[in-house]
Amino acid sequence: MKLQRNGRSKALAIGAVALVSTLSLAACGTDNNSTSSNGSTAAASGAASAASIACGKGGQLLGAGSTAQTNAIDVWKAAFGSACSSSTITYGGGGSGAGVQQFNQGKVAFAGSDSALKPAEVEASKAVCKTGQGIDLPMVGGLISIVFHVDGVDKLVLDGPTIAKIFDSQITKWNDPAIATLNPGVTLPDAPIQAIHRSDDSGTTANLTGYLAKASNGAWTYPASKTWAGKGGQSANGSAGVSAQVKQVPNSIGYVELSYAQTNSLKSAAINTGASKPVDATAENAATTFAKAKIAGTGSDLALSLDYATKDEGAYPLVLVTYEIVCDKGNKADTLDTLKSFLTYTISDAGQQAIGAKGYVPLPKELAAKVQAVVPTLA
Template sequence: MRHRRKDRRGVLLPVGATAAAAAVALAGALLISMKSEDGTDADRNTSSAGPVARIDCAKQGKVPGSGSTAQQNAMKRWIKEYEQACPGVRIAYNPLGSGAGVNQFLRGGFKAFGGTDGALTPVDVERSREVCPGGRAIDLPMVGGPIAIGYNLPDVDDLVLDAPTLAKIFDSRITRWNDPAIQKLNPGVVLPELPIQAVHRSDNSGTTQNLNAYLAGAAPAQWPYPAEKSWQGKGGSSADGSDGVVSEVASTSGAIGYFELSFATARKMDTVRIDTGAAEPVEASTTTASAGIAAAEVIGKGKDLTLKFDYGTSAEGAYPIVLVTYEIVCDRGNDKEVLPALKSFLAYTASEEGQKILPEIHYAPLPENVAEQVREVVATLS
């Protein structure tokens, strides 16, 4: 008997979460739109039917940021909660992609923080010394989650793939859905004789970098490419941003692509379960991603908190294609006019209050030991 996919409409809480975590979360589905690049408000609605979050607010300030699209849904929620509690502060986040977020931050002058799904390179760190007087840019992990592999196949609502097969699909070496390698992983499933349309990001992306890292780590023989922000595989089609990829997959029969789980959930899109060698293939969820992230190791130096993942894990219930988005900030040399609001906002996002709402919007909270380190570093920013 085949195991059916769990209903993803329910709230998935991480290990150790309580019923209170669900009760305190979203009481109304109110959305805000983020500020435009010139800093003006665009139809911002800060009213809410729910309780005001407990936040140590700055009195005033404007905090501009840009970058990762993977964390944009978390940022929307955090900004809404923060500005409702702290009306004197305005936070702007423009989801341009990780590459753009890093580049804008390193150009200096306008961005208090950047968002990226891939840690800064040594070259980036050296460049950052020009925009962080007396200091350098550091990576602060803030949002966890799985990279979902979404697909669009008629009459197939449960699909299992493993790392070698995924690598061959995204490298155009498996090109039809009824290929024997896919059929072997899905006994009893009638797979259509349909061309595979593999969709990847056209922009430089930390989500791409993390998928490249997973494929290189879990299937090195099939994916001999570096873990870069730019796409490394051959063939396929491309789209801009996570929202572009999910839209392309949703509109194309036979398509497959990768994006943060909340994008798949919003489209009610089926996602692949990954055969890791565990007793059961693992689906993408906040709970399984938390299990994968919990095994990560902090490898950053000084105040930098870059994480290293075990992409070859076969632990039960641990989803292996995970990412953590980092907020890039200066450890020293921040704009004195922006610093109080920046520290207040980041202290909130890394707090228990900020992290416990993430499962409701299909993200995985940071392991508490990592979140505690982030809070300690935020308090020292100068």
Template sequence: MKLQRKSGLRALTVGAVAISGALVLTACGSDNNSGSSPSSSTPSGSSSSGIKCDGKGQLLASGSSAQQNAMDAWVQAYQAACTGTTINYKTSSSGEGVIDFNQGTDSFAGSDSPLKPAEATSSKKVCAGGTGIDIPMVGGPIAIGYNLSGVNNLVLDASTIAKIFNSKITKWNDPAIKALNPTATLPSTKIQAFHRQDESGTTDNLTKYLGTAAKADWPYPHAKAFAGKGGQSAAKSSGVAAQVKQTDGAIGYFELSYATASSITTAKIATGASSPAEATSANASAGIASAKVVGTGSDLSLDLSSTYTTKAANAYPIVLVTYEIACDKGNKASTLPLLKSFLTYTASEAGQAKLSTAGYAPLPTEIATKVRSTVTSLS
């Protein structure tokens, strides 16, 4: 499929992004960003905003819709500071982003899961003398959003979430949900569960959580393709959020930024701690801080398994980290300066500071330090 890119940066208020219902129609639809006329700066050197501009021209990228709102904010800030640059990030899915990158279409891809061994091997065809690596950049909670009249403080746990998305719990007044919400008035409304239609790192991360924290109730291996029984599908995180927003009795999963932008109520998660954990940037950061780097060489892929069964106070257990996938060596000489400059900004303190207000979680300091070093080493 030939994917089109368009020009014209959309106006954006950080943390609030217009979500179009048209995104629900197809997994191949695009949601592109590119530059408007920047304000003032120099093509190279530090701008008045503190962003170090290096390189000119256009940088193409695509992939994860989970980081769309963060990427929108970063692109707007970078292009405003760096005259003569266009960062075109086409929102599709993690799977499509990796495909585009390995076909040599894009300078980097966004993915909510690390490269699989076969994908890393394939990347060597476009990374001359090098390989594709995983660079963590965006952290955040996967919110369980719901739309249920009269219920505003819902608590769920791993088992009930697994059963809901596997069609084992089909009514909102099911005894398992009642047990977690003894003071709530739960209606007998049928549960309308929405999941991702396209292959998604968001699905992969959610099912990693379910397969670890509720293994008996989620008998499927984690995967980017949704494997649960029943339910309804929608394209991209924005599509799932749109369906939950407009459907009474609905429940779905998406990044917190989509819940925030659409004013969707999110469930708290009972983990065994003294109180259920709310989906917030700070609570997600508490979980991600326990992640371990398991990649080798320049690769910084993370193991998040310790967050799934955490009982630490205020630690939200359903998290994801979106990686920017780039070549460690063999990047195109024509775009390498701009690639490093842009990723240097996104990994910087200023870039990471934008994440909390957009519903994401900044990288913990230890991981962020490693990311900045890796970006500097790209060649």
């Protein structure tokens, strides 16, 4: 992914890595309106900045969609709710596909989606955004971990073609030569692979399959899609469901956001991208990729183009951006003020720092600044 380069790409890369612990991050979404154990900690980290949150008129704000941002929204709701007691943020999960559908039905003020709106979805949004249309605002950076549960195996290296073949039931045993070649010296069991994928339409699936389409050397023959198309395997609902299955089922493998991998103490595979050494699934390595982001949207739409095929040293290729889908114009008058207030907080330095320790990847400052400029213009 590439932002404006103009000789600044190196500086952006350095800055993005540093931002993992200090810079702004933005996200959205949770499956319910409760505060998790992570949320209480985050409330403390956001408390110092609570006085600076502009609460607006208050009221109830409804959102739905991506489960990738569940842990982030718990953090934000705790801090925002503490500062703005007259406002209630309610976010229902169900996946990116369900969120976009509810947004285009006028049921929610914003939707969380891990993939940008398709042209048909933008067109459909015009019926709800009476004087405008739906736009994509990147709010949380993350990465997709290939999580595994294989007895006796603590570290695992995979590459694009091998991941594709595993999730399409072309490789069915853990000691398959393709896996063994990537893991010299590792004792792999002669056991069937239990591959677990999402059952719901998912932006996480869209990003994974987008990666496989670009990095599998043709092994993945399906188009990138929110709907799972691979053969075989087991399915689970939401990132939480996939995490639970991998944790419980021996010799299993799945894909979830880093936040879920950390929360469930799951092991993540390193990816052989063609760089000098395999790249671990860490926020720092994903930040290296985000530093080269390129905006693909036009006007106030800030959809990003992701370079899944990167071979840059230390660049983790399986990155993910969760967008807040909102109307650029034509938002409902009774929720617009609270919507802008909440998004202003989530994209602020304070909001981003509050979730930086929860497995999310800080957005580069230049990109965050672009989002910060768009939010006040929503009408």
